[in-house]
Amino acid sequence: MRALSKTNLADEAIEAIRGDILGKRWAVGEKLPNEASLSAMLSVSRGTVREAVRVLVSQGYLETRQGSGTYVRSTTDAGRPLTMARRASLRDQFEARLALDVEAARLTAIRKTPKTVAGLRRLLAERGNYDGGDQAAFIERDLAFHKAVIAASGNRAMIEIYDFFSASIADTIAATLGKDIPEPDMQAHADIVDAIETGDPDEADAAVRRFMAPVLAALDRMILS
Amino acid sequence: MRALSKTNLADEAIEAIRGDILGKRWAVGEKLPNEASLSAMLSVSRGTVREAVRVLVSQGYLETRQGSGTYVRSTTDAGRPLTMARRASLRDQFEARLALDVEAARLTAIRKTPKTVAGLRRLLAERGNYDGGDQAAFIERDLAFHKAVIAASGNRAMIEIYDFFSASIADTIAATLGKDIPEPDMQAHADIVDAIETGDPDEADAAVRRFMAPVLAALDRMILS
DNA sequence: CTCATAAAGTCATCTGATGACTTTATGAGT
């Protein structure tokens, strides 16, 4: 169904070289083998090596000096921004989002206060059902509700990751789904808030999954068009 | 200090294309001209265009589909690094990690192959139980197992996020927990693999939570910050 | 109108060549 290693040669080369860098095969400042050697080592053409090296340069791992060579700039990915995940497929992004939605709902159910519950109900009312109008705006309102659940969990890491994805997810959905938007499923959303109010993490978990399942199914239908 | 104009053609091509993307010359999902056209437009060779495009793909702006074309993935600045998430509390990072562990275990249970199951069993055997020796090394081996579960899910977004956190988590744990490491709980880990092999996502979910619960509890004891 | 198939379009990759720039080796002159 889903190919795990369906990558191209340049990506493989990137990961191979990055692995060697992180594995301290070369120290910081040390020179890598020249392009012809890397080409032979990785069994890819020099052009492919260049594409890989240029990506690693853009990510701060390497540095090239014309006429001299290619050198290691950093052997750690500590400062590496989380940019690649954005390149993952929409399906992958959605699954990651689901993971956060579920866990945040659980945490919020445990850490809820009457105030947060009231806020969620208000956002849910504002969201309403999709009335056939501005689709992007509806997606925006829907996202606002889900973001609020994450925020209510109080987990700053999740909030940031969620923000990171939501923009690109919303963009892509609006551009991709056309008019075939899944049922708004207001009931499932209300169930989430109810479970949170009750303080039942398992039910909150289940409610989130009930909402997301049809969306994922719709995604699969659209992507395979 | 650095010469501002002393750039190579590929970098100029990157900035030219990125500028067009951010300037909304093409909408999200829209197709760019083919490589030959871009080559002509920018007055550089096709190889140089490919290097530029690959960098922009790695930064989340573009997406290439072999046989089809190159498409805009995001017209906003996708390079925003996730810095706050890394500074989030260890507890928050751990909860985010748990969210991914759980969902990845579910997905892997659904998408498993005999080969992945065998790989997980091997890693789990290598991990062993904590024998009081090098604690950082044990954490490393433990992390390798969990990373393998994520990788087996095939979800690239989750892999990225997990990598993003795991380094700092491992470091912090080793530095924080001292000798008060929770029971290795080999059984819970074996349960995860068993559930994956059986193809039971709910049980995989539960097994992961069984393993993480005591760790979170230990965390709370250690760090009341 | 349906659908299998051909044709065209596009990215992926390889090979070979030339130019630009840096580093190293050379050797004449002192």
Added chain:
DNA sequence: ACTCATAAAGTCATCAGATGACTTTATGAG
């Protein structure tokens, strides 16, 4: 011996052409 201009070698930068793989579109028989 030492200096230093210069040649030689090494390496990245860029280009051009060709082939393969994959996707999309056009075609035509039924």
